[in-house]
Amino acid sequence: MARGVLKLPEDLPVSVPRFVGKEVTRLEDPGLVTGTAEFIDNLSLAGMLHCAILRSPHPHARILRIDTSAAEAMDGVAAVLTGEDLRRWCNPAVTAPEGWGSYSMAVDKVRFVGEPVAAVAACNRYLAEDALEQIRVEYEPLPCVPDAHAATTPGASLVFEEKGSNVIQSRVYDWGEVDRMFAEADHVVSNTFRWNRVGANPTETFGCICQWDLTGNALTCHGSYQVPRFMALGRSATLRLPANRIRIIAQPMGGGFGGKGGPRGTDIAALLSRKAEGRPVKYIEDRIEYLLAGGGQSWDRHYEAALAVRADGTITGLKVKLLDDQGAGAEGYGTISAAKPLAAFTGCYRIEAARYDLTLVATNRAPTYPFRGYGPPPHYFVLESLVDMAARKLGMDPAELRRRNYIRPEQFPYVVPSGNEYDSGQYEVVLDKALALADYAKLRAEQARARAAGRLIGIGVVSTVEPGVFDWNCYATVGVPGVGVPEGVKVAVDILGNVTVAVGFNLQGQGQFTVAAQVAADYLGVDMHAVRVATAASDVALPHFGQGGSRLGVSVTGAVLGACRKLEVLFCRVVAHLMQTTPEQVELMDGRLRLKANPAVGMTLAEVAGTMLARSDLLPPDVEPCPEANYVWTAPGRTAPDEQGRCKSYLTAANATHLVMVEVDRETGQTSILGYWIVDDCGTRLNPATVDGQIEGGVAQGVGAALFEEYVYGESAQPLVTTFVDYLIPTIGEVPSSRKAVVVTPSPVSPLGAKGTGEGAIHTTPAAIMCAINDALSPLGIEVRETPASPRRLWQLLQQVA
């Protein structure tokens, strides 16, 4: 008979798990290595047209006139689209909070450089781009809102006139007795911080092929879609089509990181198809388009923050005031990145009270989107920098100050002031392992010698919590309703005992197909190669979300376990009927349904499935001939938020300590990473190699944010960084090779004890590097509180003490 929730891999119905917890060969890789994975730009449909988009050169301007006649007259041009078509056929994007969305193509005015103004579908992309040059647009430039501070200046130009203000939301969250904590503190450490715009840069930009069915009034979109069903809902709203008439087919993706975007590109290609008699239209966003106006910009933040600290080093209060530049509206859901810190506002510390004074504003910069980690990377940069500043003020070792304030193992489940509940952790064990791994005492001695020789060497020791398995409730206060994020799978066994797991998402790089196959194979006792994982199109798939918020590994595990459990119940009934006993006398073990009393007697999975499919005469009367089961998982125990946003949101709390040693070149301001050590605890590691890959990737993006990457805008909101010559993603030459060790504290609340772990490294790395740099600079009495700590920026600081 069926078992309850499987808390650990040992609970699976196999003698020994063969796949879960092992570094298995990934199912995804043969297709990737041989180049047969069908990325969107590899796909061609008969009669397909190619789209190119004309984009605004102005940050803010009224559109007086668009003349497309010359483009329309060109041979090979099938359709030209402008804002007038959108006005006639579409709605503006749905946003959170509501009412801050634009049409997918500018209507009446443009709000940022790169906003689509017109588009062409032609028989090839070259010709489509030639045709763009024939489109004449007359603009009347408007005064622009170049940055967040300008947005709130009285008399500022309005990005959305109808809103009467550039403030999307302004509110104060109060959790506990913040004022008392600060009044009673022995020390208050406060400062300002600036996190400049960075963002996701997947190898593959967004792309799609859209085909409008003019007879059925329906739309099919193949594309690089990170969240297929969500995309279908959004298109339903903008394109005024019922969602069940929109079929989103997610192709394998060359990465995502939250930045895939795609709503505007999809709408434009879809409408061009509608205008071109229903021919399929391909749109491949190029890298300049991506960097200018794709989904790759996030976290443009100005902070003021303070810590209340007692003389003994106990941290009692945290205040964070954030002015967040969302860019031209909320179409990219950048707003949720500002709400995400609610899931772990006080990090891994027992801070009793906190305040979050949050102002989200619209400007004439490109709209912001989610990026791996959502909001905590900047938040932890601020929090961890303050903790280091407190350590310096108290003359304490930064590692010891952290240790003193950690949530203790016996305090779990632990509710943080901002409302979320952490499931488990051993923060001190993780810290100690990191200190030992790096030989911290030796590093400090090395640092002392180097300092005596005039070198600027610094050490960062930073610990963070990674909220894993996101939930909508965390974003309720910025206008995203809902509790629970469903992830559904179908598990089917065929007549020969092969297993298919149908999911709603496609490959993105993390290896969730492999995780699904590992869990299904170990539950059903089959070889992993007997399991096929397939993507269902959005219109027929079970409710699902896909990749995002360090959620899918755990969610798909829960869904596969749930479906397998239903199959187990069903198969036990069938076998009991065949063997003239009761289901309670039958169990699944190592791929066989066997009699508990006499395990030698039983049937294989294939025999049971085969009987069900081919011998309905032998089945119990109320059993359908269907050896398949659906299960839609959602995190248990999630709650609706109170008026201060407090709720049980993210299910799991992983933890990591990063230790980094850097040297700053006093003459050039250049930072070199001399050593990097990581200890992390994400509970059960379903596939340790995949976790390792997630950490490596997160470190790389964290190094980018701390030292290299920055979307620079000029004084008039002109983007100054539009190619990879200037947007500097670190390469193998800049990303340190880290030494790692592991602590495993299984989650008591998640399937198999696994915790979400896709974002922990990017949560931690920027803070760790910035803290290390400031440790290096501390003998000079200067500190850098702006990311990235580029050589030019550090050199300017060093000039102050030269």
Next chain:
Amino acid sequence: MKPAPFAYHAPETLPEAITLLQRFESDGVDAKILAGGQSLMPMLAMRVARPEVLVDLRRLRSLDYIRAEGGTLTIGAMTPKRAAEQSALVRETQPLFHAATELVGHVGVRNRGTVGGSFAHADPASEYPAVALVLDMELKAVGPAGERTIPAADFFVTYMTTSLEATEVLTEVRLPAWTRGTGWAIQEMARRQGDLALAGVAATLRLVRGACTGVRLAAFGVNATAVRLRAAEELLEGQRPEAANFARAAAAGAGNLEEPMSCVHASSEYRRQLVEVLAKRCLAEAASRAV
């Protein structure tokens, strides 16, 4: 990111290429020579460059060679940089040129990019022009009137502009014989490995009776072309190879630079600072190699 329309020619021989260029010149057609394409192709894709015609030199295999001619090392213009990098002859006889080659882009770029292409493109952030000035290299060009040899000092005119005529093809770069005992160094500051330099310096010097002599120093990535740091050279000439002398020379060299370029990664002031630091470090490194 697709090029505007252009006509394409890939001549089989050098004379054929020159005839083509001559024809386009007389017809007023804007033609551009394509070598390895590592700079030109992105410029075409972004429609920053919009030539009506491309003359691709890829079939001119006779321009792919590395030879020692007496003391002089000659490298055919269509030689891939990677070939120069992997050539023992280049490494052993022209260590500065070899080191500069290793700094150009990444392996993939050096596989496709040609030695001649970098000279003809004349990007101010390129390493080769600075090395050419320091080593007194010569550039051989062939045009309708025949062959001519252009000293490096006369070759680079301004930002991405050389003294080549529209009908001339750069065919060879020539490195004069290396004087034994010459110390050399090339250092640059790039944000990432393989990026174009924000600033860089190349240097050579010799030590004669404990004093620096024949000091040659050039900076790149700062002005419209690579530029000799003559004030630094003059100050160090005859001085002892000591840190204080290097610092003084470097400060003079950087101080006398024309206003350096400015970009999002480096202000003019910061570039000047980089030249000073790199010059100082290059001089010390070069001196340590001099015998």
